[in-house]
Amino acid sequence: MSTYTAVTAPTQFVEANGIRFAYRRWGKRSGLPLVFNHHLNGNLDNWDPAVFDSLAKEREVIIFNNAGVASSTGEVPTTVAGMAENAEAFIDALGLTPIDLLGFSMGGMVAQQITLDRPELIRKLIGTAPRGFDAGNGQGHITPETAAIFAATHNPPENLWLKGFFTDSTKSQEAGRAYLKRYLSRTENRDAPVKDKVAPAQIAAIGQWGTVKGERFAYLKNIKQPALVVSGNHDVIIYPVNALHLVRNMPNAKLIVYPDANHGSWYENYEDSVFETNRFLNSE
Amino acid sequence: MSTYTAVTAPTQFVEANGIRFAYRRWGKRSGLPLVFNHHLNGNLDNWDPAVFDSLAKEREVIIFNNAGVASSTGEVPTTVAGMAENAEAFIDALGLTPIDLLGFSMGGMVAQQITLDRPELIRKLIGTAPRGFDAGNGQGHITPETAAIFAATHNPPENLWLKGFFTDSTKSQEAGRAYLKRYLSRTENRDAPVKDKVAPAQIAAIGQWGTVKGERFAYLKNIKQPALVVSGNHDVIIYPVNALHLVRNMPNAKLIVYPDANHGSWYENYEDSVFETNRFLNSE
Numbered sequence: 001m002s003t004y005t006a007v008t009a010p011t012q013f014v015e016a017n018g019i020r021f022a023y024r025r026w027g028k029r030s031g032l033p034l035v036f037n038h039h040l041n042g043n044l045d046n047w048d049p050a051v052f053d054s055l056a057k058e059r060e061v062i063i064f065n066n067a068g069v070a071s072s073t074g075e076v077p078t079t080v081a082g083m084a085e086n087a088e089a090f091i092d093a094l095g096l097t098p099i100d101l102l103g104f105s106m107g108g109m110v111a112q113q114i115t116l117d118r119p120e121l122i123r124k125l126i127g128t129a130p131r132g133f134d135a136g137n138g139q140g141h142i143t144p145e146t147a148a149i150f151a152a153t154h155n156p157p158e159n160l161w162l163k164g165f166f167t168d169s170t171k172s173q174e175a176g177r178a179y180l181k182r183y184l185s186r187t188e189n190r191d192a193p194v195k196d197k198v199a200p201a202q203i204a205a206i207g208q209w210g211t212v213k214g215e216r217f218a219y220l221k222n223i224k225q226p227a228l229v230v231s232g233n234h235d236v237i238i239y240p241v242n243a244l245h246l247v248r249n250m251p252n253a254k255l256i257v258y259p260d261a262n263h264g265s266w267y268e269n270y271e272d273s274v275f276e277t278n279r280f281l282n283s284e
Numbered sequence: 285m286s287t288y289t290a291v292t293a294p295t296q297f298v299e300a301n302g303i304r305f306a307y308r309r310w311g312k313r314s315g316l317p318l319v320f321n322h323h324l325n326g327n328l329d330n331w332d333p334a335v336f337d338s339l340a341k342e343r344e345v346i347i348f349n350n351a352g353v354a355s356s357t358g359e360v361p362t363t364v365a366g367m368a369e370n371a372e373a374f375i376d377a378l379g380l381t382p383i384d385l386l387g388f389s390m391g392g393m394v395a396q397q398i399t400l401d402r403p404e405l406i407r408k409l410i411g412t413a414p415r416g417f418d419a420g421n422g423q424g425h426i427t428p429e430t431a432a433i434f435a436a437t438h439n440p441p442e443n444l445w446l447k448g449f450f451t452d453s454t455k456s457q458e459a460g461r462a463y464l465k466r467y468l469s470r471t472e473n474r475d476a477p478v479k480d481k482v483a484p485a486q487i488a489a490i491g492q493w494g495t496v497k498g499e500r501f502a503y504l505k506n507i508k509q510p511a512l513v514v515s516g517n518h519d520v521i522i523y524p525v526n527a528l529h530l531v532r533n534m535p536n537a538k539l540i541v542y543p544d545a546n547h548g549s550w551y552e553n554y555e556d557s558v559f560e561t562n563r564f565l566n567s568e
Contacts, residue, residue: 233528233531233532233537233539234532240528240532241525241528244517244524244525244528244541247517247541247543248517248518248524250543251543251544252543252544253517253543254540254541254542254543255517255539255540255541256538256539256540257528257531257538257539257541258538259531259534259535259536259537259538260535260536
């Protein structure tokens with residue numbers, strides 16, 4: 001068992017599909033590794049260390065930058081399918097099979113696509129955001145709240161996550177500041193920042209994923225893996241009704257919705273969400 | 285600690301508000317008792333013994349027939365407010381304060397009303413079905429599926445619950461038959477059957493509860509207690525979107541939705557739902 005933590009795990013690199021993928025890998029080598037797919041504009045540093053340091057006691061966790069993001073080379077695809085293909089190349093390059101897969105926000109879309117592409121590779125899935133999801137007024141399948149949060153100036157810049165991941169309540173904002181402190185707690189060997197050209201490509205991919213072809217949500221019946229969906233009751237980035245769409249259309253998905261919680265509900269409730277994640281992954 | 289089980293707990297009686305209430309009370313006398321409010325056409329026997337026999341290891345459980353139901357005297361009120369008033373008289377007659385409160389289906393409506401009437405009496409709430417809930421085509425706020433299930437002939441009669449509480453999948457129907465077996469396992473001192481005149485009054489009360497006056501769901505902000513909401517992803521009696529309405533409008537409510545599950549999701553998943561219930565009630 002490695003003694004690394006989210007703050008000390010070294011950044012490693014592996015080459016596949018012509019891309020040099022940056023990743024970190026640590027935790028107890030027991031059972032299946034859990035591979036994480038990241039959200040819009042996320043790099044290796046802004047996952048929540050609190051989540052990992054609890055999860056890593058029971059399993060190996062693997063985070064990576066997909067193609068074109070931060071310290072990984074290559075171009076950001078403008079489709080979720082393209083992102084999934086690159087993620088699969090990364091997973092294959094590490095020789096992992098089978099794995100458990102977690103996707104957060106845009107990463108949840110990628111995780112679903114990986115599961116559809118390679119069902120034999122994925123044992124269990126934790127994810128978000130169905131294809132054809134509800135996004136309010138249809139602004140390219142980014143909610144009006146997302147557009148406003150990303151258009152605003154935040155000082156310091158990381159305060160963007162206070163608005164996007166937490167509600168306006170005193171309690172939630174306090175949890176948000178605690179998250180920011182954790183996310184900034186890695187001082188050495190931080191990841192490269194995410195370049196400005198990344199978000200537009202990722203937003204294009206999200207928009208394409210949001211577009212329904214054929215029967216809405218029909219594809220979800222093909223995700224037969226046990227799945228866990230987590231949402232905040234006031235998620236303004238991916239409205240919680242989408243979590244309900246997921247579990248109504250996937251054959252075997254359990255849903256948990258947290259109170260007074262926005263898009264970062266699992267960070268805000270990390271003790272409970274890690275407990276539920278371990279319970280879900282450890283069940284027969 | 286009593287050694288009774290769901291199958292052996294004696295039926296007792298207490299008088300209040302001019303009504304002789306039938307009830308059963310057993311389990312570990314530790315912490316707060318958990319009082320259960322029943323669904324349409326339910327009596328003391330058709331709660332799931334498996335749920336109680338696990339819950340009763342950690343806490344006292346109390347089930348009762350509200351006024352006019354089965355072995356309780358009096359008339360069934362045609363409003364949820366009237367049912368709540370009677371339930372409060374029952375709770376007061378036993379001298380219970382404070383308590384945890386669970387309501388299933390119509391009982392969830394009653395439980396919400398009790399919590400609004402007597403906030404100091406209720407520590408935590410487990411429940412369902414907001415006022416003004418979505419019921420599809422608006423047939424008096426009974427869903428079309430509910431109407432069809434109650435209108436059909438079931439042979440034996442208890443097979444009604446196979447349709448109302450479980451999905452059509454092989455796995456769920458199997459769980460349903462196991463539930464029926466448990467619910468019929470009490471052979472001595474069974475409760476009186478529910479008379480035919482009960483359901484019409486209860487349906488009138490549900491219809492009145494379903495009618496929105498003023499801003500929809502606004503009343504839920506006044507239920508400040510920690511709450512747990514449980515639903516099935518294919519609940520045809522109370523559509524799962526109503527569970528989302530609850531947790532989006534209550535200040536402090538967590539939601540769990542089970543896969544391949546109908547209105548009896550917490551019976552079908554009794555091991556998990558009892559685990560979650562205990563965890564919720566035991567948390568600080």
